[in-house]
Amino acid sequence: MTQADFSFAVLRHGATSWNVEGRIQGHSDIGLLPETCDQLHKLQIPGEWVERPWYTSPLKRTHETLTALGVPPVGVLPAFVEMNWGQWEGRKLRDLRAELGDAMTQNEDRGWDFRPEGGESPRDVLARIVAFLARRQGGDFGVTTHKGVIRALYAHTRGWNMMGKSPDKLQWDALHVFHWSHGSGLSVSQLNIPLMAREGTPQ
Secondary structure (H helix, E strand, O other): OOOOOEEEEEEEOOOEHHHHHOEOOOOOOOOEOHHHHHHHOOEEOOHHHHHOOEEEOOOHHHHHHHHHOOOOOOEEOHHHOOOOOHHHOOOEHHHHHHHHOHHHHHHHOOHHHOOOOOOOOHHHHHHHHHHHHHHOOOOOEEEEEOHHHHHHHHHHHHOOOOOOOOOOOOOOOEEEEEEEEOOOEEEEEEEEEEOEEOOOOOO
16 A cells, blocks of 8 residues: 655644753753743644644653643654753853854854764754654655754754755744655745634634
């Protein structure tokens, strides 16, 4: 039986205390801020995507985001976990740049092959997602995931080398839809689909 092509929507998790402080989270399992959950309770997944099955990454901030939006997750997709930042998790990029100097600049200038100490590169992140998509059988789905994952998907489909300014400005509180073809691979379908006000919520 030939595998069918499908589309999938990705949504970044809501804000955590580490997001507010500018700390690198990676695989560190940080939950959402209470005020973030309050904001998400007033929103919902837009259009046809609310009817699709939704998954989360293994980290609780993605599960808490989806449940706050009123969508029960149907499962966990390990391939969509955030990029592993190794020994740099909990640190701030500005501090690392000041501490490492030219070495950090050279690392960041590697684009797809930028690698935190003991962690993954964006190329590694894309590889695990593509491996999952290639073996998936099933229809369209959504997943709450992470900035590093969305950037890797976006960069690949837009031909961006992950250096300098990206071709499009991504909204991190919106849905981004990609398509998977078992013949031609990944492509981007639509970016920056805003969440909707939940029905009955005062404007």
